[in-house]
Amino acid sequence: MITLTTDNFDEQVLGAGKPVLVDFWAEWCPPCKMIAPVLEEIEAEHGLTIGKLDTDHHPEIQARYGVMSLPTLLLFEDGRPVRQIVGARPKRMLVKELGLA
Template identity: 45%
Template sequence: MATNARDDASNRTFDEPVSIDGGSHLEDVTSANDVVLVDFYADWCGPCQMLEPVLEQLASTTDAVIAKVDVDDHQQLAGSFGVRGVPTLVLFADGEQVEQYSGVLPEDRLRDLIEGYTE
């Protein structure tokens, strides 16, 4: 999960999901970008694995940044968002948390959520 970034004046455009390496990194990403969808996941989670290609598609086809937080590596960060199960998706707009969902959502629903905050 490498990042493919292009630096602009204030925002970065990511063509694939960004791996978050801690709370300050997540704060940097959410504050520097208009819309960020954060996937709290685990490698061993079957539904998380099903969601991964959907998130990769959204990263390459929407204006939102898709970020991924491994809950096994970042238990405290996941706990601070009340993550009780994986996958949990948290949507940020203008640096503020605006939506949170547990479980797998279909691509069209995720796209509609993102577009609701990017238009």
Template identity: 50%
Template sequence: MAIVNVSDSTFKNEVEGQGTVLVDFWAPWCGPCKMIAPILDELAGEVDATIAKVNVDENPESASRFGVMSIPTLILFKDGQPVDKVVGVNSKEALKSLITKHQ
């Protein structure tokens, strides 16, 4: 599946619907965020879940709403509800496992 960019105004429609969505809260100046980006690109083609990216500098409301204190923070949503969360860079295998355990 493709990676979608989500804003504060589109978060509800893009993330809080049906299905599984892994949301990456990131910023362009964040080194670890740059490290995880290619991992998420690969993961998008291998899992039955949407991967969404939220730039925290441009969309502080969404980050604040879900208690994002450091980035990258990845929150997994299942049918609109947050079900899991990881902070920092994780391996593709760890993220894939995170998604599959909630499907």
């Protein structure tokens, strides 16, 4: 997993040249902590690049994409968000919603 910041977001996500799933999360968010190991499994099993953005430390990126609830997952392809998932889900649902199944 990539740790995303305001400084590296554009390069790591928008300029990646491949799909990147961005996990907007915060330390105080229990559902964010619940899906973290699930995202690690998805990354390992499906080869999807996943970046984590701590919204408490990088609120400008959160605001740029209108993220209002945590956790929010945004799938970026070709530098733009193509899919959004709000809230925690079981692994099989996430895989299906991300189009990986």
